[in-house]
Amino acid sequence: MLGSGDHPKEECGVLGVYAPDREAARLAFFGLFALQHRGQESAGIAVANGHRVRMHKDMGLVSHVFNEDVLRVMDGDMAIGHTRYSTTGASVLRNAQPVFCQSLVGDIAVAHNGNLINTRELRAELEDEGEVFDSSSDSEIIARLVVRNIQHGPEEAVKTAMRRLRGAYSCTVLTPKTLIGFRDPHGIRPLVVGRLEHGGAVIASETCAFGPLDAQFERELAPGEMVIVGHDGIRYAQGAPSPRPAMCLFEFIYFARPDSQMYGRLLYSVRERMGENLASEYPIDADIVVPVPDSGIPAALGYSRRSGIPYREGMTKSRYIHRTFIQPDQPMRELGVRMKLTPLVEHIQGKRIILVDDSIVRATTTTQIVKLMFEAGAKEVHVRITAPPITHPCFYGIDMASRGELAAARMTVKEIERHLGATSLGYLSIDGAVQATGRDRDHFCLACFNGDYPIAVPSDVEARRSEKRQDVGQLAAVASAQRSLFDE
Numbered sequence: 001m002l003g004s005g006d007h008p009k010e011e012c013g014v015l016g017v018y019a020p021d022r023e024a025a026r027l028a029f030f031g032l033f034a035l036q037h038r039g040q041e042s043a044g045i046a047v048a049n050g051h052r053v054r055m056h057k058d059m060g061l062v063s064h065v066f067n068e069d070v071l072r073v074m075d076g077d078m079a080i081g082h083t084r085y086s087t088t089g090a091s092v093l094r095n096a097q098p099v100f101c102q103s104l105v106g107d108i109a110v111a112h113n114g115n116l117i118n119t120r121e122l123r124a125e126l127e128d129e130g131e132v133f134d135s136s137s138d139s140e141i142i143a144r145l146v147v148r149n150i151q152h153g154p155e156e157a158v159k160t161a162m163r164r165l166r167g168a169y170s171c172t173v174l175t176p177k178t179l180i181g182f183r184d185p186h187g188i189r190p191l192v193v194g195r196l197e198h199g200g201a202v203i204a205s206e207t208c209a210f211g212p213l214d215a216q217f218e219r220e221l222a223p224g225e226m227v228i229v230g231h232d233g234i235r236y237a238q239g240a241p242s243p244r245p246a247m248c249l250f251e252f253i254y255f256a257r258p259d260s261q262m263y264g265r266l267l268y269s270v271r272e273r274m275g276e277n278l279a280s281e282y283p284i285d286a287d288i289v290v291p292v293p294d295s296g297i298p299a300a301l302g303y304s305r306r307s308g309i310p311y312r313e314g315m316t317k318s319r320y321i322h323r324t325f326i327q328p329d330q331p332m333r334e335l336g337v338r339m340k341l342t343p344l345v346e347h348i349q350g351k352r353i354i355l356v357d358d359s360i361v362r363a364t365t366t367t368q369i370v371k372l373m374f375e376a377g378a379k380e381v382h383v384r385i386t387a388p389p390i391t392h393p394c395f396y397g398i399d400m401a402s403r404g405e406l407a408a409a410r411m412t413v414k415e416i417e418r419h420l421g422a423t424s425l426g427y428l429s430i431d432g433a434v435q436a437t438g439r440d441r442d443h444f445c446l447a448c449f450n451g452d453y454p455i456a457v458p459s460d461v462e463a464r465r466s467e468k469r470q471d472v473g474q475l476a477a478v479a480s481a482q483r484s485l486f487d488e
C-alpha cells in the first residue's frame, strides 16, 4: 500500500475484546496494532471492569498513544478500541474515538467505522431535545442515541439507535458489563467475530486482528446483525432488517489487509485473481510485470501467472515514510513519491513493463510513478489497475475525493492514459473485480464505480462533503508545514 494522498483512505478500525480474568486493554492494544492500516491519526481504548468504563485516547499511532504506564492502570476484562483516520476538519483529539458518554444508569463508550448520511437531521433533532455535543463526529451521534435508551438495557438501546441511523456503520459499544458489536443493515463496512482460546471473544473490523490475540475466527457479522457479549456468554441478534448486503468492494481491492478474510476468502488470493482477470481483459506483449509496492504485489503476481510474463520487482519502497502529502504544492508531492519509491534501474532499463497498481483516484501519484519508470530507462510502461474507474465519491466512510477531483469522472480512459504519460492503460471491469471475490454483484456496494448508491445520499451531503474536504486540506497544509519532511 503506497498510502499516498492519491489513494483512497479507510477511515477507521474498530475492535472489541472480552477476556475473562485477563487484561482486556492489553489485548485490545495488540489488536489495534493489526488494525493500524485503517487509521493512523488517533487511537483509543475504553475498558470496563464491571462497575465503570474508563478510557484513554490521543492523537498518533497506537504505539505512540499507549505505553506500559497507561495500560497498567486500565484494569478490566472488557475493552473496545479504535484507530482513526479523520476526513472532516477534525484531526483533533475531541474527535478521536472511542466516544465516551455518561448517563445516570452507567457509562458507555462507542467505536465506529463508517459514515452516517443522516447526521444533520439526527444532530438537529438531538440538540432540539437538549443534547450538547462535544465533537463534530457522527460517531458521537451514535453514542448519544444509544445512551438515551440505555435504561432499557444495552441490547435494546443499540436496536433503538439502529432504527434511526442511516448510512454505513460497524461499531463496538462498551458498557460496564456488556460488549456489543453491530453492523448496518447493508453491512457496508466489515465486522467479524472471533473466539479467544481460553474463553472470551474478539470483535474486529478485520480477521487480521485475531492473529496477535490467538483468537479463532468464528464468523462475519451479517448485515443488520449484532453480537452481544457478556459474562453469561455470546449471543447474536438481528438489530435491524437487512434489505440486501452491500459490502464495500474496495475493501477487497485495497483497504483491508491482504491477510484478512472477507466473504470467506483470503484477500491476498482475491487480489491475485483480480490480477489474473486483468491479464485476461487487458493482455499486452511486455518483458516484465512490476507491482507498485505493496498493494499491487498480489495482483501483479496474478497478472504474471495468467499472462506468462515474468514477475519482477521494479522499485523498492521506503518503510519509514508514510506520507507523500507533505506540502500541498506539486514539487513537494513529487519529492514525496521519490522519497518513498526508488526504482531498481537494473530491472527496468530497456524493458517493456506492465505496472500493476490497485487504484487511481486523482492520478497524481500514478503519473509520478510512470515518470519514475521512464526515467529509470523503461521502454514502455503499460499501466494496469485492479479497481475499475472511480467515477463517483464515497459517502460511506472512505475518503477518496469529491467528484470533480476524480480522474475517471473528468476524463475518458484514453485521456487518463495520456495524462499519466503511460504507453497503455487498462482498468479491471466491475465484473472482473466482483468475480474474483467469489460472490455476485448483489453482495456489494459498487457506488464509486457506477453511481448506484445502496443507500440514497441526500443531495446536500455531497456539497457539504466538498466543503469539509477543503477545510481539511487547509488544516492538513498547516499541520504539514509545521512538521519536518523527515518526521515520519
Ligand code: SF4
Residues within 6 Å of the ligand: 188, 247, 248, 249, 250, 251, 393, 394, 395, 396, 397, 398, 445, 446, 447, 448, 449
Ligand atoms: S462507494 Fe466505493 S468505497 Fe464507498 S463503500 Fe461503496 S464501494 Fe466502498
